[in-house]
Amino acid sequence: xxxxxxxxxxxxxxxxxxxxxxxxxxxxxxxxxxxxxxxxxxxxxxxxxxxxxxxxxxxxxxxxxxxxxxxxxxxxxxxxxxxxxxxxxxxxxxxxxxxxxxxxxxxxxxxxxxxxxxxxxxxxxxxxxxxxxxxxxxxxxxxxxxxxxxxxxxxxxxxxxxxxxxxxxxxxxxxxxxxxxxxxxxxxxxxxxxxxxxxxxxxxxxxxxxxxxxxxxxxxxxxxxxxxxxxxxxxxxxxxxxxxxxxxxxxxxxxxxxxxxxxxxxxxxxxxxxxxxxxxxxxxxxxxxxx
Amino acid sequence: xxxxxxxxxxxxxxxxxxxxxxxxxxxxxxxxxxxxxxxxxxxxxxxxxxxxxxxxxxxxxxxxxxxxxxxxxxxxxxxxxxxxxxxxxxxxxxxxxxxxxxxxxxxxxxxxxxxxxxxxxxxxxxxxxxxxxxxxxxxxxxxxxxxxxxxxxxxxxxxxxxxxxxxxxxxxxxxxxxxxxxxxxxxxxxxxxxxxxxxxxxxxxxxxxxxxxxxxxxxxxxxxxxxxxxxxxxxxxxxxxxxxxxxxxxxxxxxxxxxxxxxxxxxxxxxxxxxxxxxxxxxxxxxxxxxxxxxxxxxxxxxxxxxxxxxxxxxxxxxxxxxxxxxxxxxxxxxxxxxxxxxxxxxxxxxxxxxxxxxxxxxxxxxxxxxxxxxxxxxxxxxxxxxxxxxxxxxxxxxxxxxxxxxxxxxxxxxxxxxxxxxxxxxxxxxxxxxxxxxxxxxxxxxxxxxxxxxxxxxxxxxxxxxxxxxxxxxxxxxxxxxxxxxxxxxxxxxxxxxxxxxxxxxxxxxxxxxxxxxxxxxxxxxxxxxxxxxxxxxxxxxxxxxxxx
Numbered sequence: 001x002x003x004x005x006x007x008x009x010x011x012x013x014x015x016x017x018x019x020x021x022x023x024x025x026x027x028x029x030x031x032x033x034x035x036x037x038x039x040x041x042x043x044x045x046x047x048x049x050x051x052x053x054x055x056x057x058x059x060x061x062x063x064x065x066x067x068x069x070x071x072x073x074x075x076x077x078x079x080x081x082x083x084x085x086x087x088x089x090x091x092x093x094x095x096x097x098x099x100x101x102x103x104x105x106x107x108x109x110x111x112x113x114x115x116x117x118x119x120x121x122x123x124x125x126x127x128x129x130x131x132x133x134x135x136x137x138x139x140x141x142x143x144x145x146x147x148x149x150x151x152x153x154x155x156x157x158x159x160x161x162x163x164x165x166x167x168x169x170x171x172x173x174x175x176x177x178x179x180x181x182x183x184x185x186x187x188x189x190x191x192x193x194x195x196x197x198x199x200x201x202x203x204x205x206x207x208x209x210x211x212x213x214x215x216x217x218x219x220x221x222x223x224x225x226x227x228x229x230x231x232x233x234x235x236x237x238x239x240x241x242x243x244x245x246x247x248x249x250x251x252x253x254x255x256x257x258x259x260x261x262x263x264x265x266x267x268x269x270x271x272x273x274x275x276x277x278x279x280x281x282x283x284x285x286x287x288x289x290x291x
Numbered sequence: 292x293x294x295x296x297x298x299x300x301x302x303x304x305x306x307x308x309x310x311x312x313x314x315x316x317x318x319x320x321x322x323x324x325x326x327x328x329x330x331x332x333x334x335x336x337x338x339x340x341x342x343x344x345x346x347x348x349x350x351x352x353x354x355x356x357x358x359x360x361x362x363x364x365x366x367x368x369x370x371x372x373x374x375x376x377x378x379x380x381x382x383x384x385x386x387x388x389x390x391x392x393x394x395x396x397x398x399x400x401x402x403x404x405x406x407x408x409x410x411x412x413x414x415x416x417x418x419x420x421x422x423x424x425x426x427x428x429x430x431x432x433x434x435x436x437x438x439x440x441x442x443x444x445x446x447x448x449x450x451x452x453x454x455x456x457x458x459x460x461x462x463x464x465x466x467x468x469x470x471x472x473x474x475x476x477x478x479x480x481x482x483x484x485x486x487x488x489x490x491x492x493x494x495x496x497x498x499x500x501x502x503x504x505x506x507x508x509x510x511x512x513x514x515x516x517x518x519x520x521x522x523x524x525x526x527x528x529x530x531x532x533x534x535x536x537x538x539x540x541x542x543x544x545x546x547x548x549x550x551x552x553x554x555x556x557x558x559x560x561x562x563x564x565x566x567x568x569x570x571x572x573x574x575x576x577x578x579x580x581x582x583x584x585x586x587x588x589x590x591x592x593x594x595x596x597x598x599x600x601x602x603x604x605x606x607x608x609x610x611x612x613x614x615x616x617x618x619x620x621x622x623x624x625x626x627x628x629x630x631x632x633x634x635x636x637x638x639x640x641x642x643x644x645x646x647x648x649x650x651x652x653x654x655x656x657x658x659x660x661x662x663x664x665x666x667x668x669x670x671x672x673x674x675x676x677x678x679x680x681x682x683x684x685x686x687x688x689x690x691x692x693x694x695x696x697x698x699x700x701x702x703x704x705x706x707x708x709x710x711x712x713x714x715x716x717x718x719x720x721x722x723x724x725x726x727x728x729x730x731x732x733x734x735x736x737x738x739x740x741x742x743x744x745x746x747x748x749x750x751x752x753x754x755x756x757x758x759x760x761x762x763x764x765x766x767x768x769x770x771x772x773x774x775x776x777x778x779x780x781x782x783x784x785x786x787x788x789x790x791x792x793x794x795x796x797x798x799x800x801x802x803x804x805x806x807x808x809x810x811x812x813x814x815x816x817x818x819x820x821x822x823x824x825x826x827x828x829x830x831x832x833x834x835x836x837x838x839x840x841x
Contacts, residue, residue: 179657179658179659179662179663180662180663180664180665180666180673182623182657183655183663183664183722183725184665184676185623186621186622186623186650186651186653186654186655186677187651187654187676187677187680187725187729188647188648188650188651188677188680188681189676189677190647193680197665197672197676198665198668201665201667202665202666202667
């Protein structure tokens with residue numbers, strides 16, 4: 001027999017755990033919604049004949065028609081196009097902020113949980129961040145720098161970092177007491193190797209779930225900022241500023257708020273459902289165990 | 292054989308299966324009878340269905356997972372399987388009661404124990420407050436708890452494990468049930484406490500005329516308390532009969548194996564004393580946790596020397612400091628004072644790199660095989676981890692791992708699998724292979740067989756002994772079980788509250804103890820009659836040619 005395979009990555013089991021889990025129909029639906037949303041955002045230029053920002057004064061506040069699927073807004077812009085293009089901003093900001101929060105939060109959490117001397121410093125900074133309401137912090141940050149896609153993303157991700165750090169740290173703190181970590185220590189495993197081999201893989205599952213929630217929160221925050229007029233400039237449609245534009249005409253044309261709000265709600269709901277399903281699928285106690 | 296008219300609990304052909312798509316029968320027709328005042332022991336290894344049987348009687352099976360599929364259960368003539376949930380609830384307090392293995396989880400941590408006991412009376416009787424109070428105190432006195440008035444005001448966490456189990460027994464017997472089901476009630480307790488609780492159950496049973504269905508995995512306990520025994524295996528009855536007959540002259544092969552797997556308290560002869568330099572020497576070891584008024588002295592001036600090829604057993608009850616001793620030796624805890632010498636070198640005088648290398652000459656096998664292997668890494672990754680840390684190339688390491696995994700009795704293919712695909716005993720073998728990978732001189736085993744069934748325990752102990760002979764290992768074996776110590780150890784160190792009260796050759800310490808505490812431990816060890824029976828069986832077996840089971 002040839003020598004056994006050594007390269008089996010620690011992650012393969014994680015992937016298999018996900019694959020072997022048969023999802024609930026609601027989860028399936030939520031996943032379908034998210035896939036459709038991503039496709040819609042990617043194909044926005046093909047799915048609507050109109051430009052989302054070009055104003056056509058003669059076409060103001062038109063009702064839905066074959067040409068304008070959802071009608072037009074007060075500036076004569078096509079609402080369908082604006083909602084589609086808004087999905088782009090929401091998803092990009094959501095994904096970017098989540099990625100950023102994980103990329104910054106994960107190492108901080110690992111270090112804080114494993115190297116106990118650094119813990120107080122990291123955690124006091126996190127406590128400070130948590131003491132400020134996320135949206136206020138974001139507004140303040142944007143006020144300092146010029147609003148752009150990047151700055152909005154950064155402003156949104158910073159308040160999300162503490163939740164990632166705390167989660168990772170808590171996982172590391174409990175995992176480091178496990179006998180298998182002590183056994184590894186007795187085998188001479190230390191520092192970075194310990195983190196990479198034993199602590200990180202056992203942190204990933206809850207982190208994936210947390211990331212889903214960060215993703216939803218980031219999309220919400222972005223919409224709120226745009227709605228308040230401190231987000232990405234009005235020249236770029238986002239669900240938040242589409243709603244803000246429609247606010248004045250709410251009494252004569254509620255569809256201007258209804259459609260972006262519906263898109264936002266459906267997205268957040270779907271992400272949260274998928275997040276919960278991930279949690280159930282990745283938790284060894286609820287998935288396939290002995291019961 | 293038993294007149295059914297007199298039996299209090301009567302179970303006939305009890306069958307039980309899991310619900311859901313993958314239906315599986317777990318009990319395949321259990322029959323049993325318990326008469327009033329009688330103790331019946333249900334004995335078997337994990338997965339034998341002994342706890343399921345008791346849960347079925349109590350009507351406490353998890354509703355959407357398990358269900359009785361056939362047979363009947365009658366308590367005092369009443370059909371329990373046909374009883375309504377409401378009727379069962381009433382019966383559970385007044386006619387039958389249950390005590391569990393872990394009293395801490397069975398008690399409400401936020402309620403004073405007196406109030407919890409009072410609740411039993413409040414729910415099931417119409418007594419007024421004052422009368423209930425009187426009954427609570429009487430119940431506490433009944434289980435010999437000191438100063439019941441004060442004790443009733445305590446919370447569960449303020450009591451010891453033995454006291455908590457006494458509270459549970461007081462609650463169970465408060466309404467004078469006719470049947471007491473005890474599910475491993477002493478497994479989580481120290482031997483001396485266990486002996487007291489067993490005596491208490493026996494005494495109360497006599498006084499109240501209760502029948503007891505006692506569930507245990509411990510043949511020693513069976514021999515001490517049971518009138519009759521029912522041996523279960525994989526959900527089927529194997530053998531039933533009077534205790535003396537079953538223990539003395541078992542008819543079923545499986546019963547014989549179970550009995551043979553219980554190590555005797557007679558220590559094995561020690562190997563010839565060795566004069567080699569101790570591979571591990573500990574002098575004046577002290578360990579204090581915390582500081583100031585809350586400082587706990589976990590170890591006080593402990594010393595021993597362990598020579599190559601020999602086994603030193605560290606025995607004692609929980610809180611005696613035996614695990615702390617192991618952890619200090621391994622460097623998992625920093626010692627407060629004292630010296631640990633490996634091969635004559637004080638570990639603390641080495642520089643960091645040398646210490647790291649030196650430390651691997653001691654390897655540890657942990658108690659809980661479910662937690663000592665990283666669930667997300669393959670067996671191979673776990674086994675070769677140490678070798679890779681010290682620069683062995685992957686190919687060589689993998690080949691060595693394959694050889695070692697066969698040495699510990701597992702197929703090579705095990706290496707590509709994950710820990711959860713193995714049983715507890717197999718995982719312990721993997722942990723041993725992982726330790727051997729480092730070519731250690733000393734193996735420290737901290738209760739390494741305590742979580743295993745007796746038959747598996749015997750196999751792992753045999754494995755350790757054969758590996759010791761093969762590699763000339765020294766073993767530091769931490770255990771609470773004197774039987775295991777007697778079987779494995781050359782020398783024994785008895786610990787009590789952080790102090791080594793006695794040490795010496797196992798032959799001497801376990802047969803002619805010099806210290807009172809050692810004597811008490813030995814007296815409390817369950818199943819002395821088992822040893823006599825074993826000697827008898829051995830004597831009989833030596834007359835004809837056939838040796839006893841494997």
